[in-house]
Amino acid sequence: MELELRNQLCFALYSASRAMTAVYRPMLDELGVTYPQYLVMLVLWERDGLTVKELGSELHLDSGTLSPLLKRLEAAGLLTRSRSADDERSVTVSLTATGLALRARAADIPGRLLCETGLTGAEVTELRDTLTRLTDTIQRRNS
Structure with a gap:
């Protein structure tokens, strides 16, 4: 069970990153x-x-x-x-x-992006803060 792909944090982060980049692409193409x-x-x-x-x-x-x-x-x-x-x-x-x-x-990109996520502003803030803590912790432990 633990080695199933759907249970991996790394895959969820990887998939979310790819999805976010895909959402940004047309907006950034305009720029x-x-x-x-x-x-x-x-x-x-x-x-x-x-x-x-x-x-x-x-x-x-x-x-x-x-x-x-x-x-x-x-x-x-x-x-x-x-x-x-x-x-x-x-x-x-x-x-x-x-x-x-x-x-x-x-x-207008942040507002457009928020609409694409389906999350509330508070949910985005909480997710961002959690990911920032995760990154900081991993970097501290590996430096």
Whole structure:
């Protein structure tokens, strides 16, 4: 019984993640960004001018994964990357005017997504908080 697929937390999380990404896809297609690119934009809309290292920390991504995302967003004119004059290894990521303007076009995504889930706002908040605790616990134990 314990080894049945339907009883696995990992599979429920995996399936939910795939379903959520599928719901996001048409909304993000309207904006011209992928889901990982949208996550980058969310962080920068919250706190512009982060270093690549800070951005990677927020998104739990290493620079090898993050750099191609940033390169594509820069090519799309949504952000710029600039090396620090003090430390050539440090790269600051900043939104362009186009990147800032995209935020207004994305403003309705959370509400549209909520409608697609069939959950109440309180249920979404509870689920998000539970998943955040799960992630934090696992990362603490594996670091």
